[in-house]
Amino acid sequence: MEHVRTFIHYMKPYRREILLGTVALLLTDLVGLVIPWLIKQVIDLLPNDPAQSVLMQYAGWLLLAALVQGLARYGWRRHLFGPSRKMEVDIFNHLFQHFLTLDRRFYQKHEIGDLMSRATNDLRAVKDFLGLGLLVVLDAVVVIIGCFSLMIYINPKLTLYVLMPLPIISVLFFTFIRAISIRHQSIQENLSRITSMVQENLVGIRVLHAFVQEKNEIRRFDRLNRDHIDKNMSLAKMFGLFTPSLVFVIGIAAMITLWIGGKQVIDGTITLGSFVAFNSYLMMLSWPMMAIGYVINLWQKGVTAMRRIQHILDAQSSLIKADTEEREADIRGDLEITGLTFSYPNNEAKALDGIDLNIEAGTSVAFIGMIGAGKSTLMQLIPRMYDALPGSLLLDGKPLCDIPATALRRHIGYVEQEPFLFSTTIRNNIALARPEATDEEIEAMVRCVHLTPDLERFPQGLDTVVGERGVSVSGGQKQRIALARALIRKPRILILDDAFSSLDVETESIILKNIRSSITGTTTLIVTHRLSLARQVDRVVVLGDGKILEEGAHERLMQQDGVYRRIYTNQALAREMEILLQ
Numbered sequence: 001m002e003h004v005r006t007f008i009h010y011m012k013p014y015r016r017e018i019l020l021g022t023v024a025l026l027l028t029d030l031v032g033l034v035i036p037w038l039i040k041q042v043i044d045l046l047p048n049d050p051a052q053s054v055l056m057q058y059a060g061w062l063l064l065a066a067l068v069q070g071l072a073r074y075g076w077r078r079h080l081f082g083p084s085r086k087m088e089v090d091i092f093n094h095l096f097q098h099f100l101t102l103d104r105r106f107y108q109k110h111e112i113g114d115l116m117s118r119a120t121n122d123l124r125a126v127k128d129f130l131g132l133g134l135l136v137v138l139d140a141v142v143v144i145i146g147c148f149s150l151m152i153y154i155n156p157k158l159t160l161y162v163l164m165p166l167p168i169i170s171v172l173f174f175t176f177i178r179a180i181s182i183r184h185q186s187i188q189e190n191l192s193r194i195t196s197m198v199q200e201n202l203v204g205i206r207v208l209h210a211f212v213q214e215k216n217e218i219r220r221f222d223r224l225n226r227d228h229i230d231k232n233m234s235l236a237k238m239f240g241l242f243t244p245s246l247v248f249v250i251g252i253a254a255m256i257t258l259w260i261g262g263k264q265v266i267d268g269t270i271t272l273g274s275f276v277a278f279n280s281y282l283m284m285l286s287w288p289m290m291a292i293g294y295v296i297n298l299w300q301k302g303v304t305a306m307r308r309i310q311h312i313l314d315a316q317s318s319l320i321k322a323d324t325e326e327r328e329a330d331i332r333g334d335l336e337i338t339g340l341t342f343s344y345p346n347n348e349a350k351a352l353d354g355i356d357l358n359i360e361a362g363t364s365v366a367f368i369g370m371i372g373a374g375k376s377t378l379m380q381l382i383p384r385m386y387d388a389l390p391g392s393l394l395l396d397g398k399p400l401c402d403i404p405a406t407a408l409r410r411h412i413g414y415v416e417q418e419p420f421l422f423s424t425t426i427r428n429n430i431a432l433a434r435p436e437a438t439d440e441e442i443e444a445m446v447r448c449v450h451l452t453p454d455l456e457r458f459p460q461g462l463d464t465v466v467g468e469r470g471v472s473v474s475g476g477q478k479q480r481i482a483l484a485r486a487l488i489r490k491p492r493i494l495i496l497d498d499a500f501s502s503l504d505v506e507t508e509s510i511i512l513k514n515i516r517s518s519i520t521g522t523t524t525l526i527v528t529h530r531l532s533l534a535r536q537v538d539r540v541v542v543l544g545d546g547k548i549l550e551e552g553a554h555e556r557l558m559q560q561d562g563v564y565r566r567i568y569t570n571q572a573l574a575r576e577m578e579i580l581l582q
């Protein structure tokens with residue numbers, strides 16, 4: 001019932017068109033029912049040697065019926081199929097909008113391939129049901145009611161005999177519905193797995209090539225596809241049994257009609273015309289009977305698909321007050337972290353464990369530590385990619401989760417560990433953060449991140465297309481484009497999560513100086529594995545196992561016999577060795 005409500009919701013805007021199409025469909029069916037009746041009249045007139053003009057008159061009626069039927073058929077095709085396509089677009093738009101509001105927790109739980117399958121295969125199944133499915137249901141209901149009414153009108157007793165096999169139809173019907181529903185669910189889930197696998201393999205094609213895994217993947221894909229064929233065959237077998245069984249039942253009914261109805265014609269209980277019309281209506285019933293199977297198929301597919309789409313539409317961002325409305329927030333950049341503990345949804349271990357830290361607006365802090373220490377996790381909590389417990393993170397004295405996520409993110413420049421570029425030009429990738437940025441502003445940022453020498457080598461400069469996910473630029477270029485994108489909005493808080501890992505120490509140092517002089521008063525948080533950077537910031541925080549191990553200015557930490565001094569000394573030694581070996 002829940003799904004019917006969803007269907008109705010999407011049908012509402014097109015109710016007029018659907019009504020028009022329904023009227024046209026009813027007209028087609030009614031005229032279809034009138035035709036055997038006209039033939040009955042003609043047959044009953046024949047023994048009385050009717051006048052030529054009377055026969056002509058009936059021929060005229062039949063011609064008119066054919067004309068009206070043709071026009072009405074055009075009407076329902078146009079007005080019932082049209083809205084189903086429009087509804088498909090509406091659901092797709094709604095789905096896309098919703099995808100953009102969902103947070104990382106959601107995407108962590110769902111595979112992109114599965115989501116793609118829901119937005120394409122499942123959506124198509126919904127459209128087929130809303131268009132063709134509803135049309136066939138309506139058609140079948142009208143034909144069944146119309147035929148039975150006329151058959152009862154012609155001869156109620158004969159109709160009762162014809163209805164004798166009805167219990168067999170009911171048993172067949174309900175057994176079939178249950179069996180088909182289970183099969184559909186399984187087929188659609190399998191289709192999602194197939195789409196996911198194609199998507200994942202295409203994205204990871206370089207890894208597959210590098211590790212020569214093509215054959216293994218082809219075998220895995222083949223197994224998945226064969227499983228899909230088996231599932232579809234099992235469904236086809238169900239249909240193979242159901243439809244012929246129904247036709248067989250109709251055959252029994254036809255046999256009863258011939259036997260009992262034939263005797264009634266001989267007795268003179270009914271006219272020959274009525275007998276012919278009765279048979280015509282019985283035969284007309286075989287189409288809706290066969291269509292039942294088809295409709296159940298479309299209905300089950302449509303409902304299963306709608307359930308899968310609804311699952312996404314029902315999902316909500318887990319952020320407290322996610323609030324995607326356009327709201328402004330005035331942000332200075334003072335961060336206060338108290339007893340911050342955080343675990344990921346699918347991982348009970350604490351990624352952060354009791355962090356206490358105050359960061360004054362406009363200062364710069366470097367976060368260092370072993371792999372998996374929690375550095376990136378801490379960075380992700382600041383733009384509210386995930387929500388920490390309320391009260392553990394304050395920005396300018398306000399709980400972070402009280403600041404609408406979109407308003408907050410407008411003031412944060414965030415460069416992730418693995419920056420993502422869209423398959424458009426470098427210019428568009430930079431301007432993504434501030435579409436209204438002028439060419440001069442973009443060029444200034446390009447200079448700031450030291451990208452100008454690279455651009456000179458690209459024939460189209462800033463208008464070079466970077467390819468999907470930035471495949472046609474190097475790792476270091478990708479990082480600097482992402483950095484320019486973060487800087488162009490002149491953020492109050494700048495987060496650089498290992499954003500210089502593909503750059504050499506000299507370039508890194510130049511860029512950092514440029515950033516300092518181009519944006520002032522910005523709170524800058526830098527995650528890095530290179531301690532050369534630590535000398536250039538106000539403070540260093542050393543993380544280990546989700547906890548703060550040490551913190552303070554570089555000089556102070558160097559005076560202690562702690563982790564920082566040990567790592568720094570090792571790295572300095574390694575660097576000296578490198579220089580010596582060059």
Ligand SMILES: Nc1ncnc2c1ncn2[C@@H]1O[C@H](COP(=O)(O)OP(=O)(O)OP(=O)(O)O)[C@@H](O)[C@H]1O
Pocket residue numbers: 108344345346347350351369370371372373374375376377378417
């Ligand atoms: N999306 C995630 N889901 C579940 N656990 C995660 C997720 N991301 C990170 N973790 C876990 O949280 C812990 C902290 O990870 P985090 O990425 O913050 O470390 P890091 O200090 O940034 O490491 P690195 O220097 O390698 O980038 C790790 O144990 C990691 O396995």
